[in-house]
Amino acid sequence: MVNIEAYQSIVKELATTGTSLVAVSKTKPIEDIMELYELGQRDFGENYVQELVDKKAVLPDDINWHFIGHLQSNKVKQIIPFVYLIHGVDSYKLLEEINKQSLKCGSVVDCLLQVHIAEEETKFGFDEKELTYLFEEKLFELKNIRIIGLMGMSTLTDDTHKIRYEFEKLKRLYDRYSVFKAINFKLSVISMGMSGDYQIAIEEGSTMVRIGSLLFGKRD
Ligand SMILES: *Cc1c(COP(=O)(O)O)cnc(C)c1O
Numbered sequence: 001m002v003n004i005e006a007y008q009s010i011v012k013e014l015a016t017t018g019t020s021l022v023a024v025s026k027t028k029p030i031e032d033i034m035e036l037y038e039l040g041q042r043d044f045g046e047n048y049v050q051e052l053v054d055k056k057a058v059l060p061d062d063i064n065w066h067f068i069g070h071l072q073s074n075k076v077k078q079i080i081p082f083v084y085l086i087h088g089v090d091s092y093k094l095l096e097e098i099n100k101q102s103l104k105c106g107s108v109v110d111c112l113l114q115v116h117i118a119e120e121e122t123k124f125g126f127d128e129k130e131l132t133y134l135f136e137e138k139l140f141e142l143k144n145i146r147i148i149g150l151m152g153m154s155t156l157t158d159d160t161h162k163i164r165y166e167f168e169k170l171k172r173l174y175d176r177y178s179v180f181k182a183i184n185f186k187l188s189v190i191s192m193g194m195s196g197d198y199q200i201a202i203e204e205g206s207t208m209v210r211i212g213s214l215l216f217g218k219r220d
Pocket of ligand 1 (some may be wrong): 024026047068069151194195196210211212213214
């Protein structure tokens with residue numbers, strides 16, 4: 001069930017800092033998405049390629065579809081024609097594939113690089129060394145992608161100090177790499193913060209939060 005009150009209060013809260021909201025609708029039905037759409041929400045996030053393709057086919061054209069999940073190279077081609085922003089780009093191989101498919105479509109696709117800030121090994125993302133190598137040696141080859149920001153996920157924990165520390169780390173990297181500019185690289189987005197930690201993320205400089213369960217209820 002969609003929590004309209006929560007939506008409205010979050011929108012209000014985000015307006016004070018100019019933070020944008022990606023409503024994470026994975027596993028949730030079309031009707032729920034339409035409910036928020038009717039209230040003016042246009043940015044929605046999905047984690048699974050097939051689910052995203054199916055939803056895109058039946059929902060209004062002016063929705064900005066964010067892919068926020070772990071993207072497999074062999075599925076890139078399905079979302080390139082319409083995706084608005086790919087959040088979780090976590091390898092050079094994936095960037096190359098996005099570039100290749102975008103070239104085929106004659107488009108330039110906006111991407112965020114996922115940075116590994118959590119302590120959990122299971123989370124995806126570049127580390128600092130890989131990022132530097134990518135920026136200095138590799139990026140210029142990819143003309144059909146545009147890196148517009150960084151994305152990160154904190155450790156799943158109740159320890160708010162730890163979460164804050166991890167978000168702070170992402171903001172620091174963002175500031176450091178912001179000075180680096182190229183035709184396909186100009187940072188303006190820090191995608192961090194979910195239902196459980198978005199307030200901390202905003203305090204630490206997030207410009208885009210990805211919120212699911214607070215809006216749509218718990219997932220199965
Ligand atoms: C599912 C998901 C979210 C939303 O999580 P909630 O805790 O339901 O707000 C945000 N970001 C990513 C990458 C996700 O996979």
